[in-house]
Amino acid sequence: MARSAWFEIAEEGWARLSAARPLGRLLLEAVQNAFDADAANVAIEIEPDRVVIEDDARAGIADERLVYTLFLSDKPRDPTRRGRMGRGLKELLAAAERAHVETIGTTIVFDGEGRRTETNTRESGTRLELFRAIGDDEREAALDLLRLAIPPRGTSLRVAGRLVRRPRSVLALADCELETVVIDDGVERAAMRPTRVAIYAPRRGERPSLFEMGVPVQPWNVPWHVDVAQRVPLGEGRDAAPERFVLALKATLLEAMVHSYLDRRDLRADWVQDVIARWPVKSGLLDAYVSKVFPRGSVLGGTSRANDRAKQLGAHIVDARTISHGAWLALARVLETSDDYVRRRSSEFGGDEVEPDETQRRFAEAVRWLARRVAGSVVRVRFFARDPSDAGLLEDAVTDVDARAISFNVKGPLRFDDVLDPGTIGVVLHELAHLASVEHDHRFIDRLQLLAGMLAKLLADGGPALATALRRGDPER
Structure with a gap:
């Protein structure tokens, strides 16, 4: 059903709302229009009291109503065209005190007397001249944002006389399935669509950012500039993407780069x-x-x-x-x-339990004696056979604290014929210390040191005879 004249707009409210947007964001609206028009050259100058934006696109603005009619847009359904709401240029103009929009054959003047249209002799492109007071901080912030843009190949972008160079390409990913915005029968709709994602190294001094077809959307904690080659879903202020989209894009990057491009340090980053x-x-x-x-x-x-x-x-x-x-x-x-x-x-x-031979029985008796005399504990001693694991891990002994049992692997390097062999007695004392603490904490370390000291004193007092008896497995004698 056709309808008209349902609403009116309060000029002051519209101007106030538009002026609240950062100057750089407003100017990017004109930049993206120039990019979409395939301009070969785009130039922006920001002075204390005016801004000039000029391009040499062949078509210019075909319908002057696009300059002043809110939400009227000529953007096609194709989501590879920037912008889509029919308001960006109008916001830029509304934030000015006076403005001239000069396009092919037509100049539209906005001033205190209202709006009027004049003819001109311009043959290509569009020139916007906006008059308003601009502070130094506002100007610098706008210049920084504009210089962040990534101009399309074949387009020269100059900001305050300086050529904006494209950043160094790192990687390009094709057919990335991401959410975008399509315009269907005049209605914006979300849709999933494969697209190209370009990854760039930030230029010196730049903060890594997310881009929509070369236009910066927002900074983020990924270490690269990432440019999505189709419309990016945006919030009301059009200066940030929804969190769900940002997370999906990060996941796309991680999946594509984890195998070949990211090292251990990269993968420990917050975004990963x-x-x-x-x-x-x-x-x-x-x-x-x-x-x-x-x-x-x-x-x-x-x-x-x-x-x-x-x-x-x-x-x-x-x-x-x-x-x-x-x-x-x-x-x-x-x-x-x-x-x-x-x-x-x-x-x-656990391995297969082994019936000990005579040497192992003498070893077991020596361990039980050491447990009583050094650790003050009564323990059971068993033997098992287990080959090294697939990872090459071979466990020499296991202590079951609850059962008060120590098991020794007969396929390990332990010297069952000499309990005082340095490597063997070290394992024995280690397992005895676990009777006091299953963890390798300070309590365990203190206990192990005490057991070692007590054994040293015991051997010093007992002399060679005790050492010989221990090796024979008959320490009681």
Whole structure:
């Protein structure tokens, strides 16, 4: 149903709303129009009392109503054209005290008397001349934002006489499925569409930013400029993308770059952690992330006891306190927890129980005697046989604190014929110390030092005879 004259606009309110936008943002509206018109040259000058923006696009502004009719736009449905709301140029004009819009054959003048149209002899392009007071800080901020733009190839952009050079290309990604904005029957709609994403190294002094077809949208914590080659969903102020879009784009970058372009330091960055914690990334990406960030044999931290036992079994603990809950849940898809790791490895390391031979029985008697005399404990001693794991890990001994039992691997390097062999007695004292503390904490260290001291005193007092008796497995004699 056609309708007209439902609404009117309050000029003062519109001007006040427009003037609240930063000058640089307003000027980018004109820049993106020039880019869309395939101008070969675009120039911007900012003086204390006026701004001049000029381009040499062949077409100019075909319909003068596009200059002053709010929300009227000639942007096509194609989402690879910048802008789409029919208000950017009008906001720029409304923020000025006076303005001249000179395009092919027509000049539109805005001043205190209103709006009027005059003819001219211009043959190409458009020139905007805007009059308003501009402070030094406002001017510098606008220049910085305008120089951040990435002009299309074949377009020369000059800002205050300085040529804006394109940044160095790092990588280009094709067919990235991202949300965009299409105009369907005059209505803006969100749609998913494959597009090209270009990654650039920021020019000196620049803050990495997200771009829409060369026009800066917002700074972000990714270390590169990233330019999306289609319309980016924007909020009401058109100076930021929705969080969901930013996160999806970061996830796209991570998936494309994790295998070949990002090293361990890169992958520890906040933006990567944000994706891991908050986006449903694929397991293959998580595997690649884990393989680069964490040492081989890493497990997610669990209970303190399981963490300590996992360390004994050769695992590297990923401290749960250093990652977000979301990241922990994501990593749990590809990493064991220390508790699960300990249960699995303990069953593997349990090995087949072995009936001790005569040498091992004498060794067991020496261990039991040392437990009573040095550690003040009564222990059971058993033997098992277990080959090294696939990772090459071989456990010499295991202590079950609850059962007060110490088990020794007969396939390990222990000298069962000489309990006082330095490597062997060290393992024995280590396991005896675990009777007081299952963790390798200060309590364990203090206990191990005490046991070593007590054994040294015992051997010093007993002399060679005691050492010989221990090696024979008959210390009582």
